Every structure is written in structure tokens, then in C-alpha cells.
Amino acid sequence: MTAVSLAGVSKVFNQGRADEVTALSDVDLTVDSGQFVSLIGPSGCGKSTLLRLIADLIEPTAGTVAVAGKPAGQARREQEYGIAFQQAGLFEWRTVRRNVELPLELRKIPRQRRRERAEEMLTLVGLSDFGGHYPAQLSGGMQQRVAIARALAVHPPLLLMDEPFGALDEMTRERLQHELLQICAKTGTSTVFVTHSISEAVFLSDQVVVMSARPGRITARIDIDLPSRDESARQSPAYFDAITAVRKALRS
Ligand SMILES: Nc1ncnc2c1ncn2[C@@H]1O[C@H](COP(=O)(O)OP(=O)(O)O)[C@@H](O)[C@H]1O
Ligand SMILES: [Mg+2]
Numbered sequence: 001m002t003a004v005s006l007a008g009v010s011k012v013f014n015q016g017r018a019d020e021v022t023a024l025s026d027v028d029l030t031v032d033s034g035q036f037v038s039l040i041g042p043s044g045c046g047k048s049t050l051l052r053l054i055a056d057l058i059e060p061t062a063g064t065v066a067v068a069g070k071p072a073g074q075a076r077r078e079q080e081y082g083i084a085f086q087q088a089g090l091f092e093w094r095t096v097r098r099n100v101e102l103p104l105e106l107r108k109i110p111r112q113r114r115r116e117r118a119e120e121m122l123t124l125v126g127l128s129d130f131g132g133h134y135p136a137q138l139s140g141g142m143q144q145r146v147a148i149a150r151a152l153a154v155h156p157p158l159l160l161m162d163e164p165f166g167a168l169d170e171m172t173r174e175r176l177q178h179e180l181l182q183i184c185a186k187t188g189t190s191t192v193f194v195t196h197s198i199s200e201a202v203f204l205s206d207q208v209v210v211m212s213a214r215p216g217r218i219t220a221r222i223d224i225d226l227p228s229r230d231e232s233a234r235q236s237p238a239y240f241d242a243i244t245a246v247r248k249a250l251r252s
Helices: 047-054 072-077 096-106 111-124 140-152 170-187 198-204 231-235 237-251
Strands: 002-013 021-032 036-040 062-067 081-085 158-162 190-194 207-212 217-223
Touching: 002 047, 002 190, 021 047, 021 190, 021 217, 036 047, 036 198, 047 062, 047 158, 047 190, 062 072, 081 140, 096 111, 096 140, 111 140, 140 158, 140 170, 170 198, 190 198, 198 231, 198 237, 207 237, 217 237, 231 237
Parallel strands: 036 190, 036 207, 081 158, 158 190
Antiparallel strands: 002 021, 002 062, 207 217
């Protein structure tokens, strides 16, 4: 099964105006079901644009975007994916539990079922004791975990993440990377993950997609094959080789 499929996708902002920007040019991308794919490239190369096209938050100027074999708009309406962005984006006046319940409320899931699902998701991200807290009472890393729990609450087949750990310290970031991989493995979720960290992309991904700026294009696809995805992977020769390969692709 194919989770995401982009064919010949281009995106031009402000078309025909003096400030016209070709953010993406002729992008083909396939993410298989259950695969973890990272997008990496210099600032402004169109990573967020690509993610927003998949999420149907914006429309392509040319080409087609399919999610789970459906047009992106239909996939959005049928909630085929969850989204987590760099800022956790929690509602300050809602408790942690009620933040996680929000997508379920929008889906008109009955209250009892919502509660259960929120508890389940909070347990998954290690925050079962914090359901009654407000976001401001949590650390940045905890808030980011709430955002991930919320993104996963409807059990989406696809997770879209835009630099979700960018604002976190190195230790927290590594722990969340590890947790994310476990969650994805447990739930079989496919993931498209934007980052500008080479080591993060390599540790997490089955494939790293390297992009270049102006106009944004895919310049390399590097398959990552680590012996394991636990902390020991960060010491393995395969890990360092993959980091070198991605770095080279980014430079060329
Ligand atoms: N809504 C928009 N209107 C005009 N230009 C945009 C818009 N969104 C993004 N861009 C431009 O498209 C290019 C790619 O942006 P973006 O996808 O945010 O890059 P990245 O996430 O890789 O840093 C940039 O030149 C940016 O200025
Ligand atoms: Mg971006």
C-alpha cells in the first residue's frame, strides 16, 4: 500500500506577480505504508510547503497529491492523517486531556470513548499522570508529547511532522525520537518528517529525501538500513556512513 504519492508536483506562490516564488518544482515522492521518510534541505527549499500540500492545507500549481490512494482533499476530510508542527500548538485553556480529545470531538466521537482514547494516547507518550494539567504547567518536551498524542488520537494511518522537536534540548529530542519510533512501530503509522538535523533524519528514517533550494527539488533519496533503532544504533558504522552520505548529498 502507498501512504503518500506525489507526481509532478509544483507549487508557485503569488503566480504572475512581482513577488512570484517557485517553492517546489516537479516533485515526485512515494511513501509506502508503514515507512518513515524524512525531508531534509536548506531553509526555504520547500519542506513545509511539501508537507502542507500532502495535508491539503494548500493546493499544488501542477501535479497530483494522493494520500492512502485518495485525492488529498478527500483524505483530509476522512482524517487519514495527524499533524504535529514545530510549535506544539496546544490550547492553553484546555487541559492536556481535552487537548488530546479535540480531534475526537471534531469527529463527534462519544464522550466516554474520547476519554478512553485520550488516556490511551497519553499513556503511550508517558503522560498519563498529566491529563488534568494545563499546557503552561508542562515543559516544552512534555507539550510536544501532548501534540504527538493529539496527532495520533484518531489513529491516523499517516503522521505529518514539521520540525516537531526543533525547539527542544538535545537530550529531550533524542528521547522523543526514540519514543516516536516505538509508537510508529506499535501502530504501523507511516510518517513524513521534516527536519534540518542530519543525525535526526538518519536515526529515524527508512529513507531520507534530500532537497535543494530555488526552486525546491528532490536531489537525492537515501535508503537507511540501520542494524536496530535503539540507542546503540547511534554508535553503529551504518549510522555514521548514512550521515556522511546525507551530508554529501546536501553539499552537492
Ligand atoms: N504562503 C506563502 N506565500 C508566499 N511564499 C511562500 C509561502 N509559503 C512559503 N513561501 C516561500 O516558498 C519557499 C519555500 O518555503 P518553505 O516551504 O516554508 O521552506 P522550508 O520549510 O524548507 O524552510 C520560500 O521561498 C518561502 O518564502
Ligand atoms: Mg519549514
